[in-house]
Amino acid sequence: MSPLSTLTPLTVKKPSPARNRLRGGARYAPTLATVGLFIAMFAVGAGMYPSFLSGQVFLNLFIDNTFLIVLAVGMTFVILTGGIDLSVGAVVALSMMVSATLLQQGWNPGAVIVLVLLIGGGLGLLMGLIIQYFDIQPFIVTLAGMFLARGLCYVISLDSIPVNEAFFTGMAQAQIPLPGDLFVSPGVLLALGIVAVAFFVLHHTRFGRTVYAIGGNEHSAMLMGLPVKATKILVYALSGLCSAIAGILFSFYSLSGYSLAAQGMELDAIAAVVIGGTLLTGGTGYVLGSVVGVLVLGIVQTFIAYDGTLSSWWTKIVIGGLLLVFILLQRLFARKAR
Amino acid sequence: MKSLLKHRLAWPVIALAALLLLNQVFRPDFMSLRMQDGHLYGSLVDIMRNGAPTILIALGMTLVIATRGIDLSVGAVVAIAGAASCAYIAASPEPGSPVTAATAVLIAVVAGLALGVWNGFLVSTIGVQPIIATLVLMTAGRGVAQLITGGQIVSVSNDSYKSIGAGYLFTLPISILITAAVFALAAVLTRRTALGTLIEAVGINPVASRLAGLRARNIIWIVYVFSAVCAAIAGLMISSNVTAADANNAGLYIEMDAILAVVIGGTSLAGGRYTLVGTVVGAFIIQTLTTTVYTLGIPPEVTLVFKALVVITVCLLQAPKARNLLSRFKAAPKPAAKEAAKEKVAI
Numbered sequence: 001m002s003p004l005s006t007l008t009p010l011t012v013k014k015p016s017p018a019r020n021r022l023r024g025g026a027r028y029a030p031t032l033a034t035v036g037l038f039i040a041m042f043a044v045g046a047g048m049y050p051s052f053l054s055g056q057v058f059l060n061l062f063i064d065n066t067f068l069i070v071l072a073v074g075m076t077f078v079i080l081t082g083g084i085d086l087s088v089g090a091v092v093a094l095s096m097m098v099s100a101t102l103l104q105q106g107w108n109p110g111a112v113i114v115l116v117l118l119i120g121g122g123l124g125l126l127m128g129l130i131i132q133y134f135d136i137q138p139f140i141v142t143l144a145g146m147f148l149a150r151g152l153c154y155v156i157s158l159d160s161i162p163v164n165e166a167f168f169t170g171m172a173q174a175q176i177p178l179p180g181d182l183f184v185s186p187g188v189l190l191a192l193g194i195v196a197v198a199f200f201v202l203h204h205t206r207f208g209r210t211v212y213a214i215g216g217n218e219h220s221a222m223l224m225g226l227p228v229k230a231t232k233i234l235v236y237a238l239s240g241l242c243s244a245i246a247g248i249l250f251s252f253y254s255l256s257g258y259s260l261a262a263q264g265m266e267l268d269a270i271a272a273v274v275i276g277g278t279l280l281t282g283g284t285g286y287v288l289g290s291v292v293g294v295l296v297l298g299i300v301q302t303f304i305a306y307d308g309t310l311s312s313w314w315t316k317i318v319i320g321g322l323l324l325v326f327i328l329l330q331r332l333f334a335r336k337a338r
Numbered sequence: 339m340k341s342l343l344k345h346r347l348a349w350p351v352i353a354l355a356a357l358l359l360l361n362q363v364f365r366p367d368f369m370s371l372r373m374q375d376g377h378l379y380g381s382l383v384d385i386m387r388n389g390a391p392t393i394l395i396a397l398g399m400t401l402v403i404a405t406r407g408i409d410l411s412v413g414a415v416v417a418i419a420g421a422a423s424c425a426y427i428a429a430s431p432e433p434g435s436p437v438t439a440a441t442a443v444l445i446a447v448v449a450g451l452a453l454g455v456w457n458g459f460l461v462s463t464i465g466v467q468p469i470i471a472t473l474v475l476m477t478a479g480r481g482v483a484q485l486i487t488g489g490q491i492v493s494v495s496n497d498s499y500k501s502i503g504a505g506y507l508f509t510l511p512i513s514i515l516i517t518a519a520v521f522a523l524a525a526v527l528t529r530r531t532a533l534g535t536l537i538e539a540v541g542i543n544p545v546a547s548r549l550a551g552l553r554a555r556n557i558i559w560i561v562y563v564f565s566a567v568c569a570a571i572a573g574l575m576i577s578s579n580v581t582a583a584d585a586n587n588a589g590l591y592i593e594m595d596a597i598l599a600v601v602i603g604g605t606s607l608a609g610g611r612y613t614l615v616g617t618v619v620g621a622f623i624i625q626t627l628t629t630t631v632y633t634l635g636i637p638p639e640v641t642l643v644f645k646a647l648v649v650i651t652v653c654l655l656q657a658p659k660a661r662n663l664l665s666r667f668k669a670a671p672k673p674a675a676k677e678a679a680k681e682k683v684a685i
Contacts, residue, residue: 084469136653137607139408139469143594144649151642158639259639267477280470313484313585320478327466327474 030277030329031289038292041299049306055182061298066187067092067246067253067262068297071269072276072290073198074242077235079273080202081214082282083138085236087127087145088243089265091120093258094149095247099168100161100257109167117244123149124240128233138236146266153259160258163251171252187249194245198287207231215282271323272297279330296322349655350603350619357626361633368633377506381629383514389625390513391416391572393618395592396599397524398565400617403600405561406541406609407461407468412569412596414479415453416589419446419573421486424583427494439498443574450570453479454563462558476593483585493582503579513575520568525614537561541609598645599624602652623648 046053062069071088078085095116102112127145131138163169175183202208210231213221222228250262276293278285300318304310361368361381371380395412402409423442430438453475460471505512528534539547540554548554572592577583601607602623603616627648631641 130650130654134654134659140597140601140607140649140653143597144646144653147594147642147646147649151640151644151646154639154642155637264477267473270473271477274470280467311484311489313481313489316481317478317485320474320481323477324474327460327470328464331464331466 028277030279030326031286031292032277033329034275034277034289034292034296034326038296038299041296041303045299045303045306052302052306055180057302059178059182059184059188061295061302062188062191063185064253064301065294065298066185066191067250068265068268068272068294069191069291070194070242070246070249071265072272072294073194073287074239074246075266075269075273076198076276076278076285076287076290077202077211078138078239079215079270079278079280080211080282080285081232081235082218083131083232083235084142084270084280085124085127085239086139086142086266087123087149088239088246088269089262089267090146090149090153091123091240091243092247092250092262092265093153093260095120095244096251096254096257096261097153097156097161097259098257099248099251100163101156103163103165103168104161109165113248116248117241120244120247121237121241124243125233125237127240128236131236132229132233142236150259156259157257158259160256163255163257168252169255172255185252187252190245191249194242195287195291202287207234211235212283215279215284217283268297268319271319274330275322275326277326280327347604347613347616347619350616350623353602354619354623354626357623357630361626361630364633373509378509383511385622385625385629386514387511388628389621390511390517391575391589392592392595392599392624393621394517394520394568394572394575395565396596396603396617396621397521397614398561398568399593399596400600400603400605400612400614401524401528401537401561402468402565403597403605403607404537404541404609404612405558406544407558407561408597408607409457409472409562409565409569410469410593411453411457411472411475411479412565412572412593413589413591414476414483415450415566415569416573416576416592417480417483417583417585418453418486419450419570420577420583420588421483421492421585422446422449423499423574424492424494424577425486427496427499428492433494434496436498439496442496442499443502446570446574447567450567450573451563453570454566455559457566458559458562461562462555480585483583483588487583487585489585491582491584495581499578500581501578503575503577513579516571516575520571521614521618524564528614533557533560538610538612541611595621595624595645598649601649 042052042058051057071092075085075088098119099112099116102115103109123145127138127141130136131141171186174186176186176189177183202211210221210226210228213224213226214228214231218228247262251257254261272293273285273290274280274293275296276285276289276291278289297319300322301315304312304314304318358369365381368381371378371382373379395416399409399412423446426442426445427433427438430441432438457472457475460466460474461468464471501512502516503513507515528537536547536552536557539550539552540557544554544558569589573589576588599620600612600617601620603613603618603620605612605616624645627644628638628641631638631644
């Protein structure tokens, strides 16, 4: 059960006092800090606004951020290997545009979803191949991917395209009832399913172990005979696939396609992963932490919506501030580890 | 001829020339310049004028990238500088006077200075990765800009202020003259003093340069401050050109254009070697590319796709592995030395 179990071979290989210190509570500390922050924010919200303390407010955090959760899952894989993917927001927008256009032309929704997943995964795979085989920084390759995907959006259409297709509108309106008059959307279940799969893959499969090993030290991973190349390429393909899924979930949510949609969402995803306790240098972090990171971002927005006097730009400032605090925390932990 | 082709700037210059020629073919009056009301007019002047903010930011970015860093926050700094100066002018008792405009410029530059100090502090003193350190300001910066403008687009009417982005001096647009002055300053400071060499040394190996007695920390600090001040001046140009500050859209994606210009110009993202002239050529290529898209009658929204293809092509051409592949086709074993040099850097 312990997510650490898969990591023990790595840590046992080279036992040093510093490593040992990290193996204890400190390894979980950034993620636990995030969980604490979330609980504290929820408590403060409940203290300030009586209606805040309800199950539905909590569930709405999931409903309103399904796509961000899925994006953060893909981004966690990438950042765990020590990379970064700046293209995710643009791929979300591209997926929305493609599905909205094709649905308008009367395509079967199933075929549209399959095609969108292929486009997202294919784009990610292509970026991974370029990063790996030409040894170019992930940052610049995914930046080009972002340009490409956003440009293709503009080529498809500059206007917002509505989605009237029955399956999509059905998914948008569907509510899955939970005990106590609560409900979630089908997208939430899908997102949580993806989180569960990602958790299993990261902590209980050879692929996941390799992801952590690459982030820990790529050179050592290579010397250990791990499939470093294939894993790195797959990680970007996975992130592309997650972006495409997030795009479809966002289509369910907004029932339209718009080329300017999801602008800056890559930053939200990176912020969620960082706030969730994943080290940007790679090798340490948990996908569940990223989910909590998304919830923290969500609760910031809920707060600002509840307050009414604060304007929406405060969201950006608060997210930037949180990002800063967690990056400084990371530095602190990294110093201790050394 | 062969040695000329091997020059670092050869390919960017050839690309720029090819783009200009392409325009000339489709629009015969493209290269022509004419005088009108004592001002110089023509497509070339337009390209330079519209490209001035990008060139300015790319100059700052070049030095940052030379230290193996990156500055993602320049777009946000553009927005903050524009917001601060326009908000000051709009709120001042004499919104039209030259003194107000001068104070507004001062405020924007000081704001840029402060933001650069902040970025430099995170990178050099705290030791945060540059991408992430500047990501913080990139995320929060536009929020701060909106805070300053109150979420509105603040428009101003001040002739002195307007002239920064839209005025003419000695028959040339003032924005071009400002950019040229900053370029000259950067070139003299980094190529006629030891500063340029120090920047390269820090980029090649920060630890070794510190052991060699360089104050690596201060040099890193200087480049981030320079980058942010350049961005602030560019923000002044952009906001003065439209006489309004738009916190949401001013300088949007300009960091991408600037990085692109630096990379096209031949500065390696791995740090250590840089060329300011190359960056200027790179920025011209980007601006000309945008113009070409208009000239050819291609819908302007396709520009981004073009840019994406250009980045990838240029990066592939720069990548040692791709060069190896190419040279294997030519059956010439010359890149061995280059590979060896890169190995050394990696160690």
